[in-house]
Amino acid sequence: MDFFQVISLEEALQRLRNHFPDNRLEIEEVSLLQAQNRFLAEDLSAAENVPDFNRSTVDGYAVKAADTFGAGESLPSLLMAAGSVRMGQKAEMTLQKGQAVAVPTGGMLPEGADSVVMVEYSEQFDADTIAVYKPVSPGENVIARGDDLRQDEAILSRGTWLTAKHIAMLAACGIGRVKVYRPVKFAIISTGDEIIEIDQPQNIGQIRDINSYGLASIIAQWGGEVTYRAIVKDDYEALKQAMTEGLAQADVLLTSGGSSVGERDYTYRLMQELCGEDVFVKGIAIKPGKPTIVGRADGKPVMGLPGHPSAAMTVFRVLMSTILKQWGLNLQETLVPARLSINLPSAPGKTTFQMVSLQQEQNGFVAVPIFGKSGMIHLLGHSDGYIVLEAHQEGLEQNQQVLVHLL
Ligand code: AMP
Ligand code: MG
Numbered sequence: 128m129d130f131f132q133v134i135s136l137e138e139a140l141q142r143l144r145n146h147f148p149d150n151r152l153e154i155e156e157v158s159l160l161q162a163q164n165r166f167l168a169e170d171l172s173a174a175e176n177v178p179d180f181n182r183s184t185v186d187g188y189a190v191k192a193a194d195t196f197g198a199g200e201s202l203p204s205l206l207m208a209a210g211s212v213r214m215g216q217k218a219e220m221t222l223q224k225g226q227a228v229a230v231p232t233g234g235m236l237p238e239g240a241d242s243v244v245m246v247e248y249s250e251q252f253d254a255d256t257i258a259v260y261k262p263v264s265p266g267e268n269v270i271a272r273g274d275d276l277r278q279d280e281a282i283l284s285r286g287t288w289l290t291a292k293h294i295a296m297l298a299a300c301g302i303g304r305v306k307v308y309r310p311v312k313f314a315i316i317s318t319g320d321e322i323i324e325i326d327q328p329q330n331i332g333q334i335r336d337i338n339s340y341g342l343a344s345i346i347a348q349w350g351g352e353v354t355y356r357a358i359v360k361d362d363y364e365a366l367k368q369a370m371t372e373g374l375a376q377a378d379v380l381l382t383s384g385g386s387s388v389g390e391r392d393y394t395y396r397l398m399q400e401l402c403g404e405d406v407f408v409k410g411i412a413i414k415p416g417k418p419t420i421v422g423r424a425d426g427k428p429v430m431g432l433p434g435h436p437s438a439a440m441t442v443f444r445v446l447m448s449t450i451l452k453q454w455g456l457n458l459q460e461t462l463v464p465a466r467l468s469i470n471l472p473s474a475p476g477k478t479t480f481q482m483v484s485l486q487q488e489q490n491g492f493v494a495v496p497i498f499g500k501s502g503m504i505h506l507l508g509h510s511d512g513y514i515v516l517e518a519h520q521e522g523l524e525q526n527q528q529v530l531v532h533l534l
Contacts, residue, residue: 133410133417136478140449142407142437146423150454152308152378159294164350165307166456167287168509173280176273180217181236186248188227188257189218189240195262203258208251208345212237227257236269241397247391276300286457288350308456311407313346314355314373315339318366318385318394319434322358337436338383342443348459349451361391370397370429378427379450381443384434386418394431398422402429412477412518415501416442437507441480461533463512466493471523473516476505482510510534 134142154168183189190206198204211229212218222228222239230236230243245268248261276282276299283293291305297305317336325335336358343353356375357369366385374380385394398406402422411419415438420431428450432439448458465485473479483494494514499506512531516523523529 133412134408135412136445139408139411139419139421139446143421143428143446144453145451146405146407147353147428147450147453149458150308151426152311152454154306155309156306158306159297159303159305162289162294162297162305162307163291164348165289165310166303166350167283167285167289167293168308169306170281170285171283171297171302171305173276173278173282174302175300176278177276177299178270178274179272181272182270182420183230183234183236183243183268184231184270185245186232187230187246187268188259189222189230189236189243190227190259191222191224191240192263192265192267194225195242195244195259198259198262200214200260203250203260204262205252205410206257206259208255208257214358225240227259241265241269244475286455288456288458307350310352311346311379311451312352312354312377313342314340314377314380315353316356316366316369316373316380316382317358318382320361320391322384324358338432338434338439341436341440341507342381342383342432345440345444345447349447361385363393366393367397368399370401374401374424374427374429379447380424380427380429381432382430383432383439386420386431387431388418390391392397395420398429398431411442413442414445414474414479416480417477421446435502436504437482437502440507441513445480463492463531463533465494465529465530465531467514467523467525467527467529468493468495470525471496471516473518473520473522476518478518479516481516482506482513482514484509485511485531492531493531507534 195204196207206227207225209226209228210220212234214231218235218237220237221256222237228237242263242265244259244263250258252258254469287375321333322336323333336497339356346353355373359366359369380395396422401424406422408421410417416433418433419442422429432442451458482497484497486493486495495504495512512533514529514531
């Protein structure tokens with residue numbers, strides 16, 4: 128059997144890019160909040176100027192800056208009170224030289240005003256006079272029309288993974304509907320005689336289906352959808368039926384477990400049936416996650432992930448994010464530089480994903496590796512992220528700088 132013709136991680140990722148070059152996802156239009164976690168399918172520019180009027184950033188008095196030059200604690204500039212601007216309304220007056228108009232934070236500056244004196248540096252002397260104790264320069268405490276976002280300025284490009292910050296910016300210029308790629312649909316099949324649904328009573332020897340939940344959660348974060356899900360015993364026919372069904376209902380078929388060479392591990396055989404010659408990854412030189420199989424059926428990715436949850440999830444993240452990026456869906460990873468707390472030996476010839484927790488110290492972060500026996504869920508649950516030791520690296524030294532991929 129040609130099982131476990133282990134290849135390097137780079138080679139595996141390159142094969143993935145070659146086999147799944149294009150995004151075949153349709154485009155749909157959704158309202159702004161529904162766009163959360165989805166991938167933008169159009170380039171967007173600001174629909175209007177933000178703000179659409181010269182806007183004060185403080186409570187105070189709109190003035191001509193030149194009228195305040197030389198003002199000080201002992202010798203204030205005395206300006207003529209010329210009314211006030213109401214929040215949310217157009218400033219109807221035109222400010223003349225020597226005048227001050229009261230404006231609230233976010234209020235519009237009247238025509239003729241170029242700056243705002245903070246109320247803290249002013250005093251209402253009498254009904255007609257405002258004393259200014261500190262000079263302002265032109266533009267001070269003002270966001271000019273279009274200064275924040277200029278109409279027609281490019282703001283977001285196709286493929287952007289939309290999160291709160293983007294959605295807020297789109298709201299600012301009145302873009303209430305956006306074109307996004309439809310969610311990628313996933314089928315998740317957990318295999319193993321010992322696996323039970325998480326709400327079932329547990330007999331000795333059984334374990335709960337962690338992988339479906341862990342994978343589904345990553346998928347949700349990536350704006351995808353689980354359209355088929357099953358827990359299947361180590362039974363050839365049952366697994367075949369589930370895989371066929373899952374493939375029909377999804378864009379990507381994921382199985383976990385049953386990918387090592389155990390007697391009853393059918394995933395590989397079934398992947399060959401499903402994918403024919405197109406099983407192009409049969410083991411990857413990574414730790415954890417070596418027993419990973421990937422093929423293509425009906426043009427769709429089919430992944431046989433390892434059974435151990437943290438391995439399944441890490442491998443899925445790394446492989447699937449590569450496919451999504453190849454498809455122009457720009458997942459953003461957060462990387463945090465940190466100092467490694469201990470010497471870390473590498474697994475020669477293998478790319479190692481080492482879970483770490485992050486601790487803050489005075490000048491940055493310390494990455495503390497979390498160790499345990501293979502398959503322990505707390506390794507994942509208590510980690511803040513992982514670091515990658517490349518296959519060619521001899522190991523990492525204590526205090527060396529590393530990049531932590533946040534989870
Ligand atoms: P296997 O690849 O089937 O030999 O599985 C490797 C290990 O992962 C075994 O200890 C399984 O019990 C465990 N495992 C497999 N699938 C799951 C799952 N869905 N949830 C939790 N653990 C699993
Ligand atoms: Mg199994």
